[in-house]
Amino acid sequence: MNVFIVGIGLIGGSFAKDIARLYPKATRYGIDKNKDHLDEAKGLGLIHHQATYEELSKAHIVLIAIPVDALVADLPKILDLIQDDCLVIDAGSTKALVCKTVENHPKRRNYLACHPIAGTEFSGPSAAIDGLFDHKTNIICEVEKTAFKLQETALELFQNMGMRIRYMNAEAHDKHIAYVSHLSHISSFMLGKTVIEKEKNERDIFDMAGSGFESTVRLAKSSPAMWTPIFEQNKDNVIETLEEYIQNLEAFKKLIQDDDFKSVYNEMNNTNRIKEILKGIPLTKS
Amino acid sequence: MNVFIVGIGLIGGSFAKDIARLYPKATRYGIDKNKDHLDEAKGLGLIHHQATYEELSKAHIVLIAIPVDALVADLPKILDLIQDDCLVIDAGSTKALVCKTVENHPKRRNYLACHPIAGTEFSGPSAAIDGLFDHKTNIICEVEKTAFKLQETALELFQNMGMRIRYMNAEAHDKHIAYVSHLSHISSFMLGKTVIEKEKNERDIFDMAGSGFESTVRLAKSSPAMWTPIFEQNKDNVIETLEEYIQNLEAFKKLIQDDDFKSVYNEMNNTNRIKEILKGIPLTKS
Numbered sequence: 001m002n003v004f005i006v007g008i009g010l011i012g013g014s015f016a017k018d019i020a021r022l023y024p025k026a027t028r029y030g031i032d033k034n035k036d037h038l039d040e041a042k043g044l045g046l047i048h049h050q051a052t053y054e055e056l057s058k059a060h061i062v063l064i065a066i067p068v069d070a071l072v073a074d075l076p077k078i079l080d081l082i083q084d085d086c087l088v089i090d091a092g093s094t095k096a097l098v099c100k101t102v103e104n105h106p107k108r109r110n111y112l113a114c115h116p117i118a119g120t121e122f123s124g125p126s127a128a129i130d131g132l133f134d135h136k137t138n139i140i141c142e143v144e145k146t147a148f149k150l151q152e153t154a155l156e157l158f159q160n161m162g163m164r165i166r167y168m169n170a171e172a173h174d175k176h177i178a179y180v181s182h183l184s185h186i187s188s189f190m191l192g193k194t195v196i197e198k199e200k201n202e203r204d205i206f207d208m209a210g211s212g213f214e215s216t217v218r219l220a221k222s223s224p225a226m227w228t229p230i231f232e233q234n235k236d237n238v239i240e241t242l243e244e245y246i247q248n249l250e251a252f253k254k255l256i257q258d259d260d261f262k263s264v265y266n267e268m269n270n271t272n273r274i275k276e277i278l279k280g281i282p283l284t285k286s
Numbered sequence: 287m288n289v290f291i292v293g294i295g296l297i298g299g300s301f302a303k304d305i306a307r308l309y310p311k312a313t314r315y316g317i318d319k320n321k322d323h324l325d326e327a328k329g330l331g332l333i334h335h336q337a338t339y340e341e342l343s344k345a346h347i348v349l350i351a352i353p354v355d356a357l358v359a360d361l362p363k364i365l366d367l368i369q370d371d372c373l374v375i376d377a378g379s380t381k382a383l384v385c386k387t388v389e390n391h392p393k394r395r396n397y398l399a400c401h402p403i404a405g406t407e408f409s410g411p412s413a414a415i416d417g418l419f420d421h422k423t424n425i426i427c428e429v430e431k432t433a434f435k436l437q438e439t440a441l442e443l444f445q446n447m448g449m450r451i452r453y454m455n456a457e458a459h460d461k462h463i464a465y466v467s468h469l470s471h472i473s474s475f476m477l478g479k480t481v482i483e484k485e486k487n488e489r490d491i492f493d494m495a496g497s498g499f500e501s502t503v504r505l506a507k508s509s510p511a512m513w514t515p516i517f518e519q520n521k522d523n524v525i526e527t528l529e530e531y532i533q534n535l536e537a538f539k540k541l542i543q544d545d546d547f548k549s550v551y552n553e554m555n556n557t558n559r560i561k562e563i564l565k566g567i568p569l570t571k572s
Binding site: 119179188197205209221227228239256259264271 | 379403404405407422423425450452462463465466467469470471472473474475476477478479480481482483484485488490491492493494495496497498499500501502503504505506507508510511513514515517518521524525527528529530531532534535536538539542543545547550551552553554555556557558559560561563564
């Protein structure tokens with residue numbers, strides 16, 4: 001079996017590790033426009049061979065794990081190049097535009113639109129982690145548009161990787177994920193910006209960061225090259241979530257200004273139930 | 287040596303564990319208005335004896351780790367009750383009001399105003415952690431107002447606990463900590479609120495939370511009883527940080543609305559240097 005990984009970074013590299021463990025006989029090919037990453041991936045043993053799009057005709061499975069602007073640009077080309085029995089999956093954080101882009105592609109049935117909810121704030125092949133996908137959710141969109149046989153191949157693979165499957169339509173995915181993921185990233189980036197702007201002495205940030213800042217700002221270490229096209233593709237949903245978030249912050253500020261600390265307490269107390277909601281989420285090893 | 291711990295929760299309990307390890311001959315007394323916590327602390331071996339304020343006359347060291355409204359109310363009473371050679375330290379997240387409150391107290395020199403930058407989102411005696419304070423920063427305010435002999439006692443204790451010391455005036459402390467800690471908590475609480483309000487199906491939150499949400503919202507699990515008086519005492523600084531944070535969010539939203547994704551990229555890229563600033567921060571075991 002030939003497995004091609006397009007984009008051999010954190011996600012592609014962790015996928016490669018799973019393939020190596022689960023399918024030791026499979027040959028792993030890496031494609032990446034970043035030659036250093038390709039060399040690093042080879043050096044780390046994530047892939048057997050460096051490859052190019054021209055070689056995709058021998059692929060049985062292709063995973064695409066590149067920024068979503070590149071995904072939308074390249075998925076049609078990749079579908080053009082594969083054989084009829086090849087499964088193409090992706091790991092993009094937005095799903096509506098990519099599904100729309102290939103809806104009339106003659107090989108649409110070879111593609112399964114996926115979003116594995118897994119990752120860390122780090123990037124590149126050296127950020128790849130064993131078991132990154134274990135016990136994580138994989139959101140699959142428009143499953144009915146993928147050939148049944150290839151759905152089966154994908155589900156067996158995901159099951160072996162330890163993933164739980166959720167089915168959604170692409171629009172619902174993009175709306176939900178804007179709240180639970182995209183907004184978290186913006187709140188974290190802007191928190192980092194606010195603190196950096198104010199605290200000219202970086203030593204002060206460092207010394208006080210144990211007070212909760214370091215976890216809240218963790219996502220502000222994320223890759224701008226990955227996140228910019230996500231916000232672009234999910235613009236409308238992201239703006240909506242941001243507006244609601246800003247409204248909530250304004251309302252909280254007003255309660256403090258008005259010395260209404262009973263309501264400040266209640267706001268926090270009501271939100272405490274996030275504890276129960278999140279109970280049992282496996283933490284990403286890093 | 288008799289060590290009294292007023293408020294035997296996460297901070298007080300972790301302090302008790304350090305005392306037990308570093309000064310095995312010391313007798314540890316717990317005072318807490320929550321009888322269940324006292325029983326739990328005794329059961330966990332955090333304290334030898336349950337005690338009351340009346341017994342403070344036999345204390346050599348008193349740590350106060352209670353919400354900052356209770357701290358401001360009780361510190362003068364505690365100072366009234368102790369002997370002349372007793373050291374009183376606190377762990378409050380605000381420093382200006384408490385310092386102001388006791389500035390003219392006849393036993394002001396027995397008190398050292400501290401803020402150990404350590405904790406987790408959990409609370410109560412069962413949340414106590416071995417080595418919570420190790421390699422963490424302890425901010426000491428108005429050190430010159432404490433008797434030199436008692437400064438020495440405190441510094442030896444903190445050194446044994448593995449803490450790094452930073453000296454600040456109380457107003458500077460409250461201003462800095464508003465940015466690095468208090469704002470993080472509000473951004474996290476409001477993120478949790480925004481997502482809970484929108485996502486009526488809690489299963490959706492759970493399934494997607496691996497995407498960064500769970501770390502960004504971690505602080506929204508924090509105790510409202512602890513945080514409400516912090517925001518009240520640090521009202522002016524907190525409002526200022528919130529306004530700057532909201533401005534930054536508005537500006538980022540506008541960049542997205544205007545399709546200025548080059549600037550969106552630059553904003554995130556500039557904030558990425560938080561990576562370098564935070565490098566080397568020891569993560570809290572939890």
